[in-house]
Amino acid sequence: MFKVIGLLLLFVSLPACSQQVEVESARVWTAPDHTRLIIDVAGPVSHQIRPLIDPDRLLIDIAGVTLPSKLPKVDAADPLIVRLRGGSPDGRNLRLVLDLKQPVRVKSTLAPPNERYGYRLVVDLQPKEADEAVRLAERAGDVRHARAGTTAGSGVAGLRELVVAIDAGHGGEDPGAIGPAGTREKDITLAIARRLEVLVEAAPGLRPVMIRDGDYFVRLRDRVQLARQHQADLFVSIHADAYHDPRVSGSSVYTLSFSGATSDAAKWLAERENKADLIGGVELTGVDSDLDRVLFELAQNGSLEHSRYAAEHVLTRLKGTGPVHRASVQQARFVVLKSPDIPSMLVETAFISNPDDERRLRDSAHQQRIAQAIFEGVQAYFLQHSPPDTRLAGATNGRQHVIDRGDTLGAIAKRYAIDVKALRLANGIDGDRIRVGDVLRIPEG
Ligand SMILES: [Zn+2]
Structure with a gap:
């Protein structure tokens, strides 16, 4: 059942050392508001993270972990990380270097094993400007929201x-x-x-x-x-x-x-x-x-x-x-x-x-x-x-028709003196198929 997903790191075995913890694999997940780096480790490890500037980098030191021969490639579209490098200068501790596209805020934690994974070092990166960006987006959203109540959207005003x-x-x-x-x-x-x-x-x-x-x-x-x-x-x-x-x-x-x-x-x-x-x-x-x-x-x-x-x-x-x-x-x-x-x-x-x-x-x-x-x-x-302040409700002014046995779209349209096309559009119907008991919105004539 257990499947290792993402990017496997090839582990280079070093001369026997009982304290050594193996890095098994690492994965990078790009989300809209953060990038998550996960490093599988075979047991509890201690780590240290240090930012560097000019250019922006992040150093992640993991104690007692050996050097993997290959590190995962980062998606070119990731907004924060350019690439991942690494080395083990002393042969005992692992140093990962993240080359960054912009300054980041970092949170990290050692996650305990669960039914799918063993110990993992979880490192979350967020743009340093995130707080400001969120604040601006919220303000823009408020403005949009306030405007929607007073001006026409695409069709019915105020709805x-x-x-x-x-x-x-x-x-x-x-x-x-x-x-x-x-x-x-x-x-x-x-x-x-x-x-x-x-x-x-x-x-x-x-x-x-x-x-x-x-x-x-x-x-x-x-x-x-x-x-x-x-x-x-x-x-x-x-x-x-x-x-x-x-x-x-x-x-x-x-x-x-x-x-x-x-x-x-x-x-x-x-x-x-x-x-x-x-x-x-x-x-x-x-x-x-x-x-x-x-x-x-x-x-x-x-x-x-x-x-x-x-x-x-x-x-x-x-x-x-x-x-x-x-x-x-x-x-x-x-x-x-x-x-x-x-x-x-x-x-x-x-x-x-x-x-x-x-x-x-x-x-x-x-x-x-x-x-x-x-x-x-x-x-x-x-x-x-649909609530009365919505376009869906407003487009029909509350008029409804419960489909009876023998009803056809054409007959219903005729009865309410409206166009069949308008009836289809108001109800999201493609062909002529309707179901007994369904409720149709009747648009304005
Ligand atoms: Zn599910």
């Missing part, structure tokens, strides 16, 4: 777009579950998330926000926090998990649990997903202490109810893409769903541990079908539940 937070599970140091053929969950979730992003971007009245948009790790709480910063109206976390029984297959949709999990499998999955922070190399603090408070708030403001509405729409559409694992929306205590004010769901697109599911998850046509199903479910939910 906002509905924001869909798309959360690709896992990433970076945390590969998520790994299928029997080696497929990594983090790659599948990002591929489907990007397809969903394109669909949401193209839909009138909706706007996507990618919570993770590359191969790097984001803590579960930060995912929730990012969605709140972007004032998301819905949070969709995408996963493709594993179960110890490879026969288990199919997709399922989860919302946060009020009490216990709806099944052993749901509980097991939630526990597994909640471990992401540990595997990602960051310590988890205050694990579930505020879960009860969050649940109370959810119950108070109806977010939990809305999570379920949205999840049911998505599950209905997923049933058209292949077998489902559970025919109804499941509940469990997923940390990533703990937004008190944003309806949230977690989609297990399939079980990557099932060989058939794994093969389908790798297929781009199937990835597109899943993204389309999630999108249609999200859109159907918003068509029924």
